[in-house]
Amino acid sequence: MKDFILTLDDIGNKSVQNIETLFAQANGTLGVRASLPIRTGESTPGTFLNAFYESHDIVYGENAYGYAKQHQTMVNLFDLRSIELMIDGKSEFLLSDQSVVLDMEKGLLFESYIYETGDGKKFEYLLESFASHSERSVYAQKIQIKALNFSGVVKLVKKGRPVSVKKGEAFDPRIKNSSTELIQEGNKYTTQNSRLSIYVKFDSLSEERRLNEGESISFTQLYHISRENHFSSLSYDELKNKQVEIFANFWKSSDIEIEGNTRLQKGIRFNMYHLFNSAGRDGASNFSAKGLTGEGYEGHYFWDTEMYLLPFFIYTQPEIAKSLLSYRVSILPKAQARAKELGFQGALFAWRTINGEETSAYYPAGTAQVHINADIAYGFELFEKVTGDTDFIEENSTLIFETARFWLDYGFYSKRGFEIHEVTGPDEYTALVNNNYYTNKMAQNNLFYAARLANRLKSNEDEAKYWFNAAENMYFGFDQELQIIQQDDSFLTKEPWDFVNTPKEKYPLLLHYHPMKIYKHQVLKQADTILAHMLFDESQEQVNRDFAFYEPLTTHDSSLSRTVYGVVASKLGRSELAYRFFKEAAIMDLEDSQGNASHGIHAANMGGSWLGLIYGFAGLSYENGEIKTNNNLPKEIKSMKFTITIQGEKKHIIIE
Numbered sequence: 038m039k040d041f042i043l044t045l046d047d048i049g050n051k052s053v054q055n056i057e058t059l060f061a062q063a064n065g066t067l068g069v070r071a072s073l074p075i076r077t078g079e080s081t082p083g084t085f086l087n088a089f090y091e092s093h094d095i096v097y098g099e100n101a102y103g104y105a106k107q108h109q110t111m112v113n114l115f116d117l118r119s120i121e122l123m124i125d126g127k128s129e130f131l132l133s134d135q136s137v138v139l140d141m142e143k144g145l146l147f148e149s150y151i152y153e154t155g156d157g158k159k160f161e162y163l164l165e166s167f168a169s170h171s172e173r174s175v176y177a178q179k180i181q182i183k184a185l186n187f188s189g190v191v192k193l194v195k196k197g198r199p200v201s202v203k204k205g206e207a208f209d210p211r212i213k214n215s216s217t218e219l220i221q222e223g224n225k226y227t228t229q230n231s232r233l234s235i236y237v238k239f240d241s242l243s244e245e246r247r248l249n250e251g252e253s254i255s256f257t258q259l260y261h262i263s264r265e266n267h268f269s270s271l272s273y274d275e276l277k278n279k280q281v282e283i284f285a286n287f288w289k290s291s292d293i294e295i296e297g298n299t300r301l302q303k304g305i306r307f308n309m310y311h312l313f314n315s316a317g318r319d320g321a322s323n324f325s326a327k328g329l330t331g332e333g334y335e336g337h338y339f340w341d342t343e344m345y346l347l348p349f350f351i352y353t354q355p356e357i358a359k360s361l362l363s364y365r366v367s368i369l370p371k372a373q374a375r376a377k378e379l380g381f382q383g384a385l386f387a388w389r390t391i392n393g394e395e396t397s398a399y400y401p402a403g404t405a406q407v408h409i410n411a412d413i414a415y416g417f418e419l420f421e422k423v424t425g426d427t428d429f430i431e432e433n434s435t436l437i438f439e440t441a442r443f444w445l446d447y448g449f450y451s452k453r454g455f456e457i458h459e460v461t462g463p464d465e466y467t468a469l470v471n472n473n474y475y476t477n478k479m480a481q482n483n484l485f486y487a488a489r490l491a492n493r494l495k496s497n498e499d500e501a502k503y504w505f506n507a508a509e510n511m512y513f514g515f516d517q518e519l520q521i522i523q524q525d526d527s528f529l530t531k532e533p534w535d536f537v538n539t540p541k542e543k544y545p546l547l548l549h550y551h552p553m554k555i556y557k558h559q560v561l562k563q564a565d566t567i568l569a570h571m572l573f574d575e576s577q578e579q580v581n582r583d584f585a586f587y588e589p590l591t592t593h594d595s596s597l598s599r600t601v602y603g604v605v606a607s608k609l610g611r612s613e614l615a616y617r618f619f620k621e622a623a624i625m626d627l628e629d630s631q632g633n634a635s636h637g638i639h640a641a642n643m644g645g646s647w648l649g650l651i652y653g654f655a656g657l658s659y660e661n662g663e664i665k666t667n668n669n670l671p672k673e674i675k676s677m678k679f680t681i682t683i684q685g686e687k688k689h690i691i692i693e
């Protein structure tokens with residue numbers, strides 16, 4: 038039971054902004070950071086509506102044809118949590134004690150703050166809150182203010198008001214602060230450029246009351262933020278009861294029990310809690326890299342969804358998985374237009390986006406990551422295999438065919454086979470290369486899947502022959518001397534990075550070195566070839582050699598890296614190493630080991646930590662209707678119990 042409770046004692050970095058992220062509450066539609074009720078200079082309150090963004094023209098010093106045209110930035114809407122308070126006319130308080138208790142089992146947050154006026158009057162501010170999972174446009178609060186050591190007049194005003202977001206913080210390409218003025222007409226708020234509207238209804242409050250020592254006042258508040266101008270009429274208690282019920286069902290389908298390590302148990306539950314909270318449910322939104330917990334990466338959706346998050350949903354919450362994939366279907370027309378704009382057939386999905394249009398202003402590490410096309414197709418394939426929902430795939434076969442058409446046109450035949458040039462693979466410290474192994478492997482899978490699907494549906498069979506042929510002849514580079522798979526045609530010819538003389542404070546490299554310096558060296562930001570080995574069969578000897586070569590060159594500067602190396606280490610039987618990677622991933626945000634949890638959770642890593650347990654330690658695979666497991670438990674974990682849903686049926690699995 039205790040392992041469902043998260044308190045301040047469980048987190049490594051107790052800064053205001055870090056607490057705001059880790060204890061943020063969300064429901065897939067609405068996300069609210071756990072900011073302080075009485076704001077201080079350090080607070081960065083945040084309320085986000087999934088896929089609600091403002092757009093601005095991207096201004097390039099030097100433009101070129103086909104560059105992304107517009108920024109899309111998730112709007113930080115309102116500060117729903119702060120309160121204006123006066124105690125006997127005084128409005129300046131010192132925070133003398135704070136406790137925050139997240140009950141992940143129920144989806145409720147409990148906070149207590151002791152504040153003090155300059156003349157020693159102490160009061161307690163108690164807060165119970167949740168982002169409702171039954172009515173996704175509602176954020177609910179129950180507040181109690183208690184006079185601890187005085188009798189006096191308490192005056193309070195509580196309203197939702199627009200947050201003014203600070204501009205131009207420290208240099209860090211992973212965040213972008215922009216203030217957004219919304220146009221207000223009655224209860225309707227509209228963005229100026231993207232012309233998206235929301236409707237709000239707040240229980241605002243303005244009260245003045247005399248309290249005797251020990252007395253308190255309490256009230257509940259419901260904030261409705263919706264795309265439509267009608268609102269739920271459920272009461273606070275009704276919403277709370279439903280919340281508890283929904284969370285009970287969530288854990289029934291998705292929980293993992295680990296015996297032998299309480300810290301990791303809490304870590305993995307914390308990760309699953311956030312995964313459940315930030316996934317879009319409406320088919321028109323997706324899962325931002327930072328969920329709905331912060332402004333990092335501007336609320337954009339990346340390949341993170343399909344390759345790191347989707348397996349958790351496919352295996353434990355298939356309905357959510359379907360919504361995430363439906364979002365990709367909804368943006369297919371944008372992907373078709375993008376391929377056309379770039380002069381290619383088929384569809385090319387945006388590397389980072391909210392509305393489906395490319396918003397990466399730096400194409401070498403953005404648009405060039407065309408592997409996203411195959412990643413999305415892979416997500417559809419896995420969904421079909423595990424859920425058995427062939428109708429969904431057949432209805433949306435155009436997406437699979439269009440991604441295959443792109444590969445056929447983008448790649449070309451040479452003496453060596455079917456080659457794919459000028460791409461960037463997952464490793465963002467190596468850009469614009471030929472025949473990135475991961476990309477070619479994934480494109481091959483995409484082409485095979487499209488060909489099989491076409492034959493099954495008896496449609497596009499003529500094209501299917503070409504897809505099949507390209508897949509069959511896909512070129513993969515191999516270094517005879519080292520007997521390793523080449524990450525790409527040029528990687529092994531590059532100069533080694535001087536790791537020995539790179540001090541700790543120079544990591545992540547992206548914040549300290551120009552891309553040209555990084556790209557010309559043998560240095561990886563994140564798993565690349567090894568990710569392909571996590572997904573596809575390969576001989577143990579080959580994986581061993583590739584792992585031994587690429588791992589020491591990997592900085593893990595990306596939070597997407599460790600979990601992949603961890604799963605593959607498990608597959609190689611290197612359970613001690615696998616455990617180390619898994620541990621770092623499972624508690625990455627609890628410890629703030631990447632140093633930027635304040636920008637929002639590292640969602641992909643959270644999904645990856647699920648992969649570490651299920652694909653790694655439990656060795657789970659599902660092929661040809663057969664569930665297979667492999668006991669790869671490290672010695673630190675005595676047993677693990679988990680539930681997955683295969684073809685609509687729940688399976689309970691114990692590994693010990």
Ligand code: IFM
Pocket residue numbers: 326334339340341463465595597641
């Ligand atoms: O998609 C990732 C990418 O692989 C590494 N940089 C961060 C992105 C968002 O998480």
